[in-house]
Amino acid sequence: MNKEAFFKITYGLYIITSTFEGKDSGYVANTVFQVTSSPAKFAISCSKDNYTNEIIQKSGVFAFSILKEDYDNEIMSRFGYHSSRDTDKFEGILQTMGKTGAPIIKDDCVAWFECEVEQQMDLGSHVLYIGKLIDNDMINAEDRPLTYDYYHKVKRGLAPKNAPTFIEKESKDVANDNKVDADTGIHICDVCGYEYDPAVGDPDNGIPPGTAFEDLPDDWTCPTCGAEKEFFS
Numbered sequence: 001m002n003k004e005a006f007f008k009i010t011y012g013l014y015i016i017t018s019t020f021e022g023k024d025s026g027y028v029a030n031t032v033f034q035v036t037s038s039p040a041k042f043a044i045s046c047s048k049d050n051y052t053n054e055i056i057q058k059s060g061v062f063a064f065s066i067l068k069e070d071y072d073n074e075i076m077s078r079f080g081y082h083s084s085r086d087t088d089k090f091e092g093i094l095q096t097m098g099k100t101g102a103p104i105i106k107d108d109c110v111a112w113f114e115c116e117v118e119q120q121m122d123l124g125s126h127v128l129y130i131g132k133l134i135d136n137d138m139i140n141a142e143d144r145p146l147t148y149d150y151y152h153k154v155k156r157g158l159a160p161k162n163a164p165t166f167i168e169k170e171s172k173d174v175a176n177d178n179k180v181d182a183d184t185g186i187h188i189c190d191v192c193g194y195e196y197d198p199a200v201g202d203p204d205n206g207i208p209p210g211t212a213f214e215d216l217p218d219d220w221t222c223p224t225c226g227a228e229k230e231f232f233s
Contacts, residue, residue, distance in 0.1 A: 011148035013067045015079050015105045016044055018052055020059040024103045025052040025084035028076060030148050032064050040133040042115055045126045051085045053127055056117065061100035062131060063114035068143035069150060071108040073205075077226035079105075081192050099135050110143045112136060155194075155224060187213045187232040192225035196232065 017026035031045035044062060046053045056062050067075075078089045094107040098114035106112070115131025185198045196202065196216075201209040202223055207216065213232065221228055 007149075007152065013146045013148060013151055014064045015067060015075075015109065016046070016052060016062055016064045017103050017105060018055040018059050018062045019102050020055045023055065023084075024090050025055040026079050026089055026103070026105065027052050027084070028067070028080035029064075035130060041118070041130055042113060042133065043128060043130045045123070045128050047126050051083055055084075056129060057127075059100075059102075060117045061102050061115065061134075062117065062129060063098050063100070063102040063104050063112060065105040065109035065112040065139075067146040068108055068110050068140070069146045070143075071146060073223045073226065075105075075108050076224055077222075081225040106139050109139050110141070110145050111138045185212055189222045189225060189227050190231045190233055191227040192222065194222050194224040196222075 011030035012032065013028060013030050014032045015026055016029050016032070017024065019025070027046075027050050029044060029046070031043075033043055035041050035043050042064075044064065046056065052062075075093070078087070078093075082089065090103060090105075093105060096104050096106060098104050098112075100114050100116060102114050104112045104114060113136040114134050116134055117129050117131045119130040121128040187196045188194070189196075196213055198212050199209060201207040201211050202220075203209070205220070205223060207220065213229075216229060218229070222231070
C-alpha cells in the first residue's frame, strides 16, 4: 500500500460546531462534502473520541465554517489540538448563533453552513452524519479557502490522530524520518506533527529561511498548535 497516494485526495479544512443545553463544542475537520443539491445536504465524519460527537448526538444539529488560507495560528491551535471538554474554544472568537442554535465561527473563515442531522452511520472509529441545509452565508468572498494540500505543504501541518485521514507511521518509517531529521536539522512538534525545516524557516512569523531551530527566539511557538519549543524533538 502506498501511503503517499492518500495525500493526493483533495480536501478542504473546516471548523465543525454544535451545541446542547448551553455547551458549545467544535473541532477542525477535513471531511465535509455536499452529497445532494435539492434539497442541499452535507456529510461530515466525526471521530467518536471527539467531544463534539457527543454534542451532535444529543442536539441533532451541526454547523461548519470554511477556514481561509491565511488563517491565524491561534484558531487552528484552539479547534484542532484541544478538547471542548476542558477548554472554552469560543472565548474571544467572532461568532454568531445560527437558526439551529449552533455557534457559527466567523473568524478566519470564508463562508458557513448549518444543518439538521437526518441520517447517521456508524463507521467504527467515526460516525458519518448527513444533515439537511438550514441556512448559510458568505463571510468574505475575497478570501481563498484553505485546502489540506496547502496546509500540508505550506503550513507543514499534519492530520491530528482523530482525523479520518490520519495515517500512523510504521516503526521503520519513524526510524528513517529521525535519520533524515538529524541530517537536515528538521524538528518535529510532538503535539501536532508540524515539521520545522531550517531551510524553509517560518516566514509567516518573521523567521527567515536558514534559521536553525536552536536560533529560534525563546518565545517562538509551533505555528500549527501553539506548542512551545520544548515540545519539539
